[in-house]
Amino acid sequence: MPDLLSVRNLKIEATSYPPGEAPRTVTLVEGINFDVEKGKVLGLIGESGAGKSTIGLTALAYGRGGVRITGGEVKLNGEDLLKLSPSGIRKVRGAKVCYVAQSAAAAFNPAHRLGEQVIEASLKHGIMNRAEAEKRALYLFKVLGLPNPETFGQRYPHQVSGGQLQRAMTAMALCPNPELIVFDEPTTALDVTTQIDVLAAIKHAIEETNTAALYITHDLAVVAQITDDILVLRHGKMVEYGSVKDIIEAPKEEYTRALVNVRGTARDEAPDQTDTLLKVENITAGYSNGFKVLQNVSLHLPKGQTLAVVGESGSGKSTLARVITGLLPPQDGTISFEGTVLPKSLKGRTNDQLRRIQMIYQMADTAMNPRQTVRDIIGRPLTFYYGLRGAKKTERVKELLEQIEMGGRFADRYPAELSGGQKQRVAIARALAAQPELILCDEPTSALDPLVAEGILKLLLKLQDETHVSYMFITHDIAIVRAIADSVAVMHRGKLVRFGPKSKVLAPPFDDYTDLLLKSVPEMEIGWLEKVLATRRMESAGN
Numbered sequence: 001m002p003d004l005l006s007v008r009n010l011k012i013e014a015t016s017y018p019p020g021e022a023p024r025t026v027t028l029v030e031g032i033n034f035d036v037e038k039g040k041v042l043g044l045i046g047e048s049g050a051g052k053s054t055i056g057l058t059a060l061a062y063g064r065g066g067v068r069i070t071g072g073e074v075k076l077n078g079e080d081l082l083k084l085s086p087s088g089i090r091k092v093r094g095a096k097v098c099y100v101a102q103s104a105a106a107a108f109n110p111a112h113r114l115g116e117q118v119i120e121a122s123l124k125h126g127i128m129n130r131a132e133a134e135k136r137a138l139y140l141f142k143v144l145g146l147p148n149p150e151t152f153g154q155r156y157p158h159q160v161s162g163g164q165l166q167r168a169m170t171a172m173a174l175c176p177n178p179e180l181i182v183f184d185e186p187t188t189a190l191d192v193t194t195q196i197d198v199l200a201a202i203k204h205a206i207e208e209t210n211t212a213a214l215y216i217t218h219d220l221a222v223v224a225q226i227t228d229d230i231l232v233l234r235h236g237k238m239v240e241y242g243s244v245k246d247i248i249e250a251p252k253e254e255y256t257r258a259l260v261n262v263r264g265t266a267r268d269e270a271p272d273q274t275d276t277l278l279k280v281e282n283i284t285a286g287y288s289n290g291f292k293v294l295q296n297v298s299l300h301l302p303k304g305q306t307l308a309v310v311g312e313s314g315s316g317k318s319t320l321a322r323v324i325t326g327l328l329p330p331q332d333g334t335i336s337f338e339g340t341v342l343p344k345s346l347k348g349r350t351n352d353q354l355r356r357i358q359m360i361y362q363m364a365d366t367a368m369n370p371r372q373t374v375r376d377i378i379g380r381p382l383t384f385y386y387g388l389r390g391a392k393k394t395e396r397v398k399e400l401l402e403q404i405e406m407g408g409r410f411a412d413r414y415p416a417e418l419s420g421g422q423k424q425r426v427a428i429a430r431a432l433a434a435q436p437e438l439i440l441c442d443e444p445t446s447a448l449d450p451l452v453a454e455g456i457l458k459l460l461l462k463l464q465d466e467t468h469v470s471y472m473f474i475t476h477d478i479a480i481v482r483a484i485a486d487s488v489a490v491m492h493r494g495k496l497v498r499f500g501p502k503s504k505v506l507a508p509p510f511d512d513y514t515d516l517l518l519k520s521v522p523e524m525e526i527g528w529l530e531k532v533l534a535t536r537r538m539e540s541a542g543n
Contacts, residue, residue: 011071046233115153163194283333
């Protein structure tokens with residue numbers, strides 16, 4: 001079968017503007033070659049900065065943010081997209097090649113109904129009339145397993161869940177009957193239970209419509225379920241290219257083997273979990289609309305140990321962290337720290353109470369002031385809690401940078417000059433600067449690539465050994481729970497459904513939700529998705 005998409009000797013460049021220096025050309029991607037047949041899916045995998053999205057967007061002849069495609073060929077059905085006129089490219093985008101972004105919430109217009117947005121490109125390109133487009137949209141809503149498909153299109157984006165919105169975006173991409181779809185990390189922001197449904201829907205839709213696809217991700221376990229071939233990328237160059245079976249079961253390159261074997265971090269749970277540092281008793285909390293996000297939650301965290309709090313979006317994990325820090329006063333219940341009941345509100349707590357509980361956020365980018373240097377970011381709690389200034393403050397910042405394995409040379413850099421992993425290490429150093437006894441870690445590795453996330457987990461465990469700090473680690477990644485937790489709390493719809501030592505919580509018999517959660521974690525196994533879906537069908541039939 002002839003190739004639908006053929007990429008040869010692709011080269012992509014951008015202009016860098018170093019402070020105080022003349023602009024210079026930087027090569028982002030070079031020497032990329034691959035083919036995609038009709039009805040087949042190619043996975044593009046690699047760490048942040050590897051060039052995955054940059055390469056994927058060349059299928060739309062697009063270079064974002066000043067990026068320039070300066071060499072090679074990108075042929076769609078034998079036609080080089082890079083040689084098309086602007087009007088020719090406009091005819092391709094949204095008609096022959098469509099794009100599914102990572103964040104569907106940011107891609108939809110909140111002021112328009114979903115149905116109108118799904119059929120927009122089909123009408124604009126004159127591919128079909130309104131009746132045909134609406135019929136096509138209804139068919140896709142059914143194929144993608146969306147609820148009440150006949151009326152689903154009448155809803156606005158805010159009236160559906162994240163997983164449903166991601167499937168609606170897939171319907172929008174499939175509606176014009178494109179020849180190729182570029183999926184750019186479409187399930188990265190989703191919980192594992194939702195991710196399974198979206199992956200299954202995407203795979204089924206591709207099979208039903210015989211559309212080819214590029215699937216961009218940094219998760220090999222996910223890409224193993226949905227692609228036919230995999231291209232491993234690093235620093236804008238090809239590392240390895242082959243079938244899913246070859247890449248997963250017999251990787252040739254050292255970097256690919258590292259991706260396949262990631263998550264080597266592991267720690268046995270502490271045998272004694274009775275020395276309580278934090279105690280949460282009968283907490284009920286919500287926001288101004290009166291809706292109760294947390295309902296009668298009770299748990300505890302021993303000194304020097306790690307409690308993992310798991311559950312899907314909306315289960316109340318982050319709200320629990322806000323209650324513990326005092327950012328959200330609870331409606332009922334108490335928070336005790338080393339036997340002392342803490343004031344419910346942040347404003348009522350002493351500086352020492354504030355110092356002893358610190359937080360690391362999911363997105364280091366939004367948690368840092370982009371106009372402050374690393375020295376300023378880490379130094380602020382040193383001044384606030386300990387009054388350090390001048391040489392003493394500079395020396396302590398350097399010590400903290402050494403502790404997080406970065407070194408003093410990073411002190412005068414700004415957040416924009418750091419990688420994602422480096423930013424998260426700086427966030428950890430800022431928390432450590434207060435010398436806390438408890439750090440609340442709110443999904444601190446979910447936005448990072450597997451190898452970078454692995455490094456952050458190892459660093460957190462090393463720091464725990466050195467300082468005996470306790471962690472409450474909020475996550476929806478069961479692999480992380482198995483790797484670092486001593487105890488586990490499973491939350492669902494604001495309630496605590498399971499709590500105790502890791503060995504007991506992750507061992508049967510399970511409640512229904514914990515069973516679903518554990519079965520939804522993707523495994524590096526070809527055919528795993530089909531097995532999970534078959535098991536679900538059998539269980540549904542038995543009920």
